[in-house]
Amino acid sequence: MLENTGFTSTFHGLYDILELYSEIDERINRFKMISGIKCIEGCGQCCNTGASSIEATIMEMLPLSLSIWQSGHADKWLENAGVMRGSDRCIFFPGHRLAGQYGCCTAYTLRPVVCRLFAFSTRIDKCGNSKISLCAPIRNSHENLEVRLNQVELAGEYPPVISVYAQRIYSMNPVLSSRLYPINQAFFLALEYCCFRIDYIQASMPDTSMQTGITTGVFSGK
Numbered sequence: 001m002l003e004n005t006g007f008t009s010t011f012h013g014l015y016d017i018l019e020l021y022s023e024i025d026e027r028i029n030r031f032k033m034i035s036g037i038k039c040i041e042g043c044g045q046c047c048n049t050g051a052s053s054i055e056a057t058i059m060e061m062l063p064l065s066l067s068i069w070q071s072g073h074a075d076k077w078l079e080n081a082g083v084m085r086g087s088d089r090c091i092f093f094p095g096h097r098l099a100g101q102y103g104c105c106t107a108y109t110l111r112p113v114v115c116r117l118f119a120f121s122t123r124i125d126k127c128g129n130s131k132i133s134l135c136a137p138i139r140n141s142h143e144n145l146e147v148r149l150n151q152v153e154l155a156g157e158y159p160p161v162i163s164v165y166a167q168r169i170y171s172m173n174p175v176l177s178s179r180l181y182p183i184n185q186a187f188f189l190a191l192e193y194c195c196f197r198i199d200y201i202q203a204s205m206p207d208t209s210m211q212t213g214i215t216t217g218v219f220s221g222k
């Protein structure tokens, strides 16, 4: 997804978080393969809620923000994100159903952790036991759920534990991961941070290449 170049070291933890996104996707894919449990095609119910109830850190929105900066439309996205209210949907949710494997998200490959783990994750209860957590549409649409989850437990292929990944993100860049924001605000702050930082680097080191190397998620102005 991203080459580990000089540019990535400008944004501390950028390479690590993309590696982590790949790791989460691999674990979820193994879980899906063993259990046969998957999202309902074109569902998007998890995104169809006020953005104030979907939270992310600035760090998690960094790859997406850099991708948008690379597209040359950062100003337009900043303008749009800056006027959104808490009851508005996520800025990357078009609000209607799209055909295809990526459901409703227009930023699928670079979406933050909460979006990757909403449907399938593992929670550790008070006694330290692992408990698989599934979203309601998935729970309601799969038969033999208990049998499927038993297969996962037997194989030891639990989906990721959210709190573990939150700690790992914090260790990558504590400054950008110290608090959660509603997703649109986290995106706005991440994009603003990218623009300021790149402006500063370009002013102080004009010969530095500002190719992010992020090859997925090409955006135009909204």
Ligand code: SF4
Pocket (backbone or CB within 6 Å): 046, 047, 054, 090, 091, 092, 093, 094, 104, 105, 106, 107, 108, 111, 112, 115, 183
């Ligand atoms: S980033 Fe994508 S998956 Fe996450 S809430 Fe927005 S539209 Fe949904």
